[in-house]
Amino acid sequence: MRTQVAIIGAGPAGLLLGQLLHRKGIDAIIVEQRSPDYVLSRIRAGVLEQGAVGLLEEAGVGARMHKEGLIHDGTELTFDGRRHRIDFKRLVGQTVMVYGQTEVTRDLMDARTACGAKTIYNAENVTLVDYASDTPKVTYQQDGVTHEITCDFIAGCDGFHGVSRKSVPNSAISLFERVYPFGWLGILSDTPPVSDELIYANHQRGFALCSMRSLTRSRYYIQCGMDTQIEDWSDDRFWDELRLRLPPETAEQLVTGPSIEKSIAPLRSFVAEPMRFGNLFLAGDAAHIVPPTGAKGLNLAAGDVHYLSTAFEEFYTGKSRAGIDGYSQKALTRVWLAERFSWWMTSILHNFPDNGDFGQRIQEAELDYLFSSNAAMTSLAENYVGLPY
Ligand code: FAS
Ligand code: PHB
DSSP: OBOSEEEEOOSHHHHHHHHHHHHTTOOEEEEOSSOHHHHHHOOOOOEEOHHHHHHHHHTTOOHHHHHHOEEESEEEEEETTEEEEEEHHHHHSOOEEEOOHHHHHHHHHHHHHHHTOOEEOSOEEEEEESTTSSSOEEEEEETTEEEEEEOSEEEEOOOTTSSTGGGSOGGGOEEEEEEEEEEEEEEEESSOOSSSSOEEEEOTTOOEEEEESSSSOEEEEEEEOTTOOGGGOOHHHHHHHHHHHSOHHHHTTOOOOOEEEEEEEEEEEEEEEOSEETTEEEOGGGTEEOOGGGSOHHHHHHHHHHHHHHHHHHHHHHOOOHHHHHHHHHHHHHHHHHHHHHHHHHHHHSOOTTOHHHHHHHHHHHHHHHHHOHHHHHHHHHHHSOOOO
């Protein structure tokens, strides 16, 4: 098989890149190791920046998002029993879209099927060959047969555990990482959300987040230890703990019900530099991970894909390599700004066992300052709604 861009991974980064390239008349084949159902079964992000909304519209998949998605003008942060609203619209004139990653992925999958573009699912032993040469290839196996895709470029959109980044020798890549001493225990339930907007709660028992997927489906998280076992957390135990971490008047409003999904996500900050190696380009979680506290993971993937699809378009139409040569630096500048914001949101909202009394006082001072300063709230707002591409 021959294509212009071989994309590894059919998560949001790979599918969005595929759609944007298709709309630009650039041929791409996506190679995915799992089945479509498995990809859709992973419950992940829930908040889209305006930039990501625009890219999904550009990819031709904005209709259901605008029909079913929820526009949020702000978010609530609570600590010390107090509630504070960050009004994005008043502070920075922008909003965010609450529309689950599962639905984004489904819309992109449907659009790719509709346009007849090639996606290979259940691909085994995906291997990058000669990615630094002018004749890069991707091979994979299916039903015991080895297949080869020759291409101009390879886009590694295969997530944190994918093969792309790991195909690069240690001598050619720098890794930056911080693993947090806790995770998030998340629950999905077909119950009405406890509030119209998201609630980020700092509590002495641990962080909690009240989110949603629609007006009838809620997503909740509580900070948990790294050794937490799902089987130790019945629904009732989760709901009781969540209530304890919310202001009393909010806890009273909580509508509980059976979980339809329950999972634990580890929290880490991670960046691989550079994001380009010859004709291999990393995008999304393959290149960086953020703690989900700032709702940046999916949105960073969208930003990478914006830069990369624009770069490929410049190459194929304008015969310019400027975008390709500048991709890594441009993407990493935005990545590190989101890494900073996600680290900061995590640091002010979670319990850190080793913070000590001084660290606890500093966290309280951060929150006191945040809620007493228009400038501080504006800074949070402009980062949360998304910095410009
Ligand atoms: P993805 O990991 O989504 O997709 C990569 C794809 O590549 C997968 O389909 C995988 O099967 C495939 N793949 C892997 N190895 C391969 C190989 N060798 N060959 C072929 N295909 C291969 N972000 C938020 O903003 N908010 C959240 O609440 C949030 N929660 C998260 C919870 C979890 C458990 C995880 C892991 C991430 C979470 N994220 C969250 C971040 C998440 O949304 C990512 O940012 C987003 O999925 C990034 O999309 P991709 O870069 O496409 O990577
Ligand atoms: C979610 O709805 O899953 C969600 C929302 C905001 C976050 C993290 C997760 O910061």
